[in-house]
Amino acid sequence: MINGRFISRILGLLLQVIAIFLLICAAVAWGYGEEDLEAFLLSALITMASGGIMMLFGRKAPQKFSIRDGYFIVSATWVLWSLAGTLPFLLGGYQMSFSAAYYECMSAFTSTGFTAMDNIDSLPHGILFWRSLMQWIGGLGIVFFTIAILPYFGGTGVHLFAAEMTGPTKDKLHPRVAITSRRIWAMYIAITLLEAALLSLGGMPLFDSFCHSLCTTATGGFSTQQAGMSVYDSAYIQYVVSIFMFVSGINFVTLYSLFSSRRRKRIQGDEVKWYTGSTLLCTLFIACALVYFSGRDWEPAFRAALFQVTSIHTSTGFTSEDLTVWPSCTWFPLVLLMISGASSGSTTGGAKCIRLLILYRAVRNEFRRIVHPNAVLPLRIGKQPIGTQTVLTVFICIFLYVGFSLFFAFLCMESGYSFVGSISYCAGCIGNTGAAFGEFGGSSCSFLSPAWKWASSFMMLVGRLEFFTILLLFTPQFWKHQ
Amino acid sequence: MKIVIAGAGAVGTHLAKLLSSENQDIILLDENPALLGTLESNFDLMTLAVSPTSVIGLEETGVAQADLFIAVTPDESQNMTACMLAANLGAKKTVARIDNQEYLMPRNRDFFARVGIHSLICPEILAAQEIISSIRMSWIRQWWEFSDGALLLLGVKIRQGAEILDKPLYELGTDIPYHLVAIKREHEMIIPGGNDMVQLNDIVYFTTTRKYIPHIREVAGKEHFPDVRNVIIMGGSRIAIRAAQQAPDYMRIKIIENDPKKSELVANAVSDKIMVINGDGRDIDLLVREGIHETDAFVALTDSSETNILACSAVKRMGVQKTVAEVENIDYIPMAESLDIGSVINKKIIAASHIYQMMLDNDVNNVKSLTFSNADVAEFTVREGDRITQKAVKDLGLPRGTTIGGLVRNGKGIMVSGDTHILPDDHVIVFCLGSSMIKKIERFFR
Numbered sequence: 001m002i003n004g005r006f007i008s009r010i011l012g013l014l015l016q017v018i019a020i021f022l023l024i025c026a027a028v029a030w031g032y033g034e035e036d037l038e039a040f041l042l043s044a045l046i047t048m049a050s051g052g053i054m055m056l057f058g059r060k061a062p063q064k065f066s067i068r069d070g071y072f073i074v075s076a077t078w079v080l081w082s083l084a085g086t087l088p089f090l091l092g093g094y095q096m097s098f099s100a101a102y103y104e105c106m107s108a109f110t111s112t113g114f115t116a117m118d119n120i121d122s123l124p125h126g127i128l129f130w131r132s133l134m135q136w137i138g139g140l141g142i143v144f145f146t147i148a149i150l151p152y153f154g155g156t157g158v159h160l161f162a163a164e165m166t167g168p169t170k171d172k173l174h175p176r177v178a179i180t181s182r183r184i185w186a187m188y189i190a191i192t193l194l195e196a197a198l199l200s201l202g203g204m205p206l207f208d209s210f211c212h213s214l215c216t217t218a219t220g221g222f223s224t225q226q227a228g229m230s231v232y233d234s235a236y237i238q239y240v241v242s243i244f245m246f247v248s249g250i251n252f253v254t255l256y257s258l259f260s261s262r263r264r265k266r267i268q269g270d271e272v273k274w275y276t277g278s279t280l281l282c283t284l285f286i287a288c289a290l291v292y293f294s295g296r297d298w299e300p301a302f303r304a305a306l307f308q309v310t311s312i313h314t315s316t317g318f319t320s321e322d323l324t325v326w327p328s329c330t331w332f333p334l335v336l337l338m339i340s341g342a343s344s345g346s347t348t349g350g351a352k353c354i355r356l357l358i359l360y361r362a363v364r365n366e367f368r369r370i371v372h373p374n375a376v377l378p379l380r381i382g383k384q385p386i387g388t389q390t391v392l393t394v395f396i397c398i399f400l401y402v403g404f405s406l407f408f409a410f411l412c413m414e415s416g417y418s419f420v421g422s423i424s425y426c427a428g429c430i431g432n433t434g435a436a437f438g439e440f441g442g443s444s445c446s447f448l449s450p451a452w453k454w455a456s457s458f459m460m461l462v463g464r465l466e467f468f469t470i471l472l473l474f475t476p477q478f479w480k481h482q
Numbered sequence: 483m484k485i486v487i488a489g490a491g492a493v494g495t496h497l498a499k500l501l502s503s504e505n506q507d508i509i510l511l512d513e514n515p516a517l518l519g520t521l522e523s524n525f526d527l528m529t530l531a532v533s534p535t536s537v538i539g540l541e542e543t544g545v546a547q548a549d550l551f552i553a554v555t556p557d558e559s560q561n562m563t564a565c566m567l568a569a570n571l572g573a574k575k576t577v578a579r580i581d582n583q584e585y586l587m588p589r590n591r592d593f594f595a596r597v598g599i600h601s602l603i604c605p606e607i608l609a610a611q612e613i614i615s616s617i618r619m620s621w622i623r624q625w626w627e628f629s630d631g632a633l634l635l636l637g638v639k640i641r642q643g644a645e646i647l648d649k650p651l652y653e654l655g656t657d658i659p660y661h662l663v664a665i666k667r668e669h670e671m672i673i674p675g676g677n678d679m680v681q682l683n684d685i686v687y688f689t690t691t692r693k694y695i696p697h698i699r700e701v702a703g704k705e706h707f708p709d710v711r712n713v714i715i716m717g718g719s720r721i722a723i724r725a726a727q728q729a730p731d732y733m734r735i736k737i738i739e740n741d742p743k744k745s746e747l748v749a750n751a752v753s754d755k756i757m758v759i760n761g762d763g764r765d766i767d768l769l770v771r772e773g774i775h776e777t778d779a780f781v782a783l784t785d786s787s788e789t790n791i792l793a794c795s796a797v798k799r800m801g802v803q804k805t806v807a808e809v810e811n812i813d814y815i816p817m818a819e820s821l822d823i824g825s826v827i828n829k830k831i832i833a834a835s836h837i838y839q840m841m842l843d844n845d846v847n848n849v850k851s852l853t854f855s856n857a858d859v860a861e862f863t864v865r866e867g868d869r870i871t872q873k874a875v876k877d878l879g880l881p882r883g884t885t886i887g888g889l890v891r892n893g894k895g896i897m898v899s900g901d902t903h904i905l906p907d908d909h910v911i912v913f914c915l916g917s918s919m920i921k922k923i924e925r926f927f928r
Contacts, residue, residue: 067524162523175484175507175528384531387515 009058015051070159113221113434139218249342317434349432569598
């Protein structure tokens with residue numbers, strides 16, 4: 001059975017961590033001398049106090065830790081952090097309902113990028129920074145962040161790591177989880193700072209370039225402008241953002257080994273090839289479509305295509321222009337990319353390239369088997385053989401992804417939304433993309449009913465933790481005493 | 483410390499778990515991915531499905547940066563090859579698990595070091611040594627020697643009638659020729675203070691010198707126990723052969739083995755003084771015919787932990803004073819212990835604690851992991867200027883859960899009291915709960 005007191009202690013500790021982030025935003029608000037300083041200080045205080053009470057409750061907990069506890073902690077952390085994240089919105093006096101604030105925070109932490117706010121342009125700096133920061137932390141993973149900074153977790157971090165990391169195989173850079181996560185976070189911070197510097201060199205205001213950089217590396221897609229990235233009509237900025245979105249879509253373990261001197265060839269070699277290939281192919285296709293059907297010049301067409309392909313492929317959800325006026329033949333590859341997502345172990349959502357790669361090879365083997373019934377056909381990614389169990393898990397995961405998307409899309413259509421809108425919105429929520437077509441293609445989803453806001457928050461969380469972690473809590477076996 | 487362990491069998495897995503819980507960086511290799519299973523998602527370590535003898539595989543594992551390379555696959559030649567490769571790729575120290583006793587001869591040591599195999603361990607020989615030392619005196623549960631026997635550590639089960647029973651320890655006085663370092667009560671290990679009392683059925687660990695063994699025997703109430711002369715070993719395993727070879731001359735040993743072919747092999751391997759009997763060790767008539775009633779010690783070494791435990795339990799009822807059971811299933815050990823069958827040995831724990839000892843600084847020349855408890859005994863050599871030499875023992879502020887068992891000065895064992903000053907070149911024996919305490923204690927020897 002789950003160890004309630006111990007979980008309470010860890011969750012309390014995690015709340016202290018978010019309180020620190022709230023204080024950082026308070027510092028930003030103070031620096032700009034804006035009125036939301038008070039809201040942030042109060043939020044931090046409430047979070048710290050409730051976290052303290054939870055730690056107090058669990059102070060004498062036995063140090064027993066099971067796999068169940070790991071899954072429960074990870075799920076509960078995401079729910080709790082989003083709850084704490086709503087505080088500045090509710091206390092700041094933005095006339096936001098609780099459901100809208102929760103939707104906003106879940107969308108931020110899961111790095112989805114749908115927003116329920118219509119007044120982004122008039123928001124103070126503190127709250128804008130908070131939205132970006134939530135995406136940035138959620139991008140790599142809340143618990144993953146905590147493992148990196150708190151030595152306290154030690155061996156128990158392994159269970160949490162497994163429950164939160166994305167992708168069918170969990171790779172490590174280093175034998176120890178804590179050091180793996182520290183290295184990856186260091187790289188993540190470096191990429192973010194580099195992009196912020198490049199953006200501000202391109203003429204974007206420093207604050208905006210910082211916020212956009214946080215949201216790009218997290219492949220989240222929040223912007224400091226209501227109109228999104230289309231405000232910045234600069235080729236330089238669009239290229240920079242495209243490149244950083246692409247980089248953030250690569251598996252971080254692979255990315256790290258590209259930079260480190262000792263590189264180990266692991267299975268992601270194939271995934272990177274597939275990811276790069278699909279990006280290039282779709283970019284060229286869409287660029288051609290834009291040239292021939294919309295009559296644009298090559299360079300702007302290529303730039304727009306590259307920006308949109310990387311944005312959708314990595315599930316970022318930035319838009320540089322209105323997609324609905326694009327030729328309709330470009331929508332199909334974009335929806336495919338949205339479902340696919342980028343690499344496992346990155347900040348992106350979607351099904352992940354490696355799963356599609358495994359799926360593709362499994363299907364290919366099946367056809368070969370028909371022609372050569374006695375053939376022995378190992379499924380390999382790179383040099384690594386993939387076991388039947390992994391293949392099965394991949395199929396189940398994709399099934400859940402498609403099944404959930406269709407189920408919610410059906411409900412969505414029942415509520416009166418359009419066919420294209422419903423499907424792309426639900427796939428966008430579950431895949432954490434944050435971009436959709438139809439009525440959801442606009443800059444805000446504030447028109448959703450409260451019930452749909454809660455349902456969307458659930459979809460985003462289930463998609464971010466790749467189904468199993470959250471859905472496990474809804475199975476009877478999880479709560480049984482054996 | 484970066485440690486690469488090749489071979490995810492019983493020893494390798496046990497060692498990997500043990501070391502990863504001490505915050506070492508562990509990479510566990512095995513050719514067979516099924517053996518690695520879910521270890522990676524349950525313990526803080528990295529597993530790789532790589533052959534230990536693949537040069538490219540070892541390179542990619544990062545053996546060049548490894549501080550220690552441990553090869554513990556079931557195949558000794560594979561282990562030795564893996565160690566040679568690892569050492570040539572840059573591993574600082576290598577350890578290979580072997581079966582062939584010839585490799586352990588001192589004259590071969592230089593040769594192996596030259597080709598890159600720095601240490602060799604043979605779990606069977608270590609287990610055989612442990613068996614012999616535990617049956618040497620049947621009233622002693624566990625027996626260890628430090629500095630060539632200058633100081634002894636004895637574990638004794640306290641029964642009714644013992645002199646030290648139910649008495650606060652301070653009443654024993656300070657000039658006694660032994661030191662009571664630990665008490666094992668039920669499944670808990672206690673480092674006792676002056677007000678603690680020894681209770682019935684405790685296992686008490688004493689440090690003392692050889693001269694005072696009869697005195698310990700007296701205070702523990704064990705005078706009527708005979709010395710072990712007649713030994714029956716059940717199961718003709720490799721450990722049985724090693725144990726028979728290492729037993730002192732005065733012991734008369736019979737080995738009972740069920741398989742006729744194996745019996746013949748065992749008979750060829752041991753000297754004529756040792757009788758090999760082909761038969762089932764579970765057959766009570768056979769045991770009676772072979773003189774179980776005159777036997778002082780019974781050692782069960784078959785492949786089956788269950789058989790060993792039950793056989794020991796049966797012969798204990800027939801009046802054998804001392805039984806030793808090999809229990810390879812680690813989860814059975816606490817149960818075996820509660821059945822009151824005397825000593826329990828486990829090859830994996832013995833091998834793992836031996837390797838663990840190699841990891842510690844060279845100053846510690848002897849770390850013994852007390853089987854089936856989380857206690858460790860470490861022997862340190864004191865150097866000039868070490869923290870431990872600066873004050874009397876009682877003022878040192880040793881961490882809780884540790885005690886100094888005694889010291890060896892100029893080859894003579896000396897008991898330690900609160901007022902003792904430790905001098906350079908002393909060998910100090912420290913008893914601590916939990917192997918992580920050894921690291922804390924190490925600071926006093928710097």
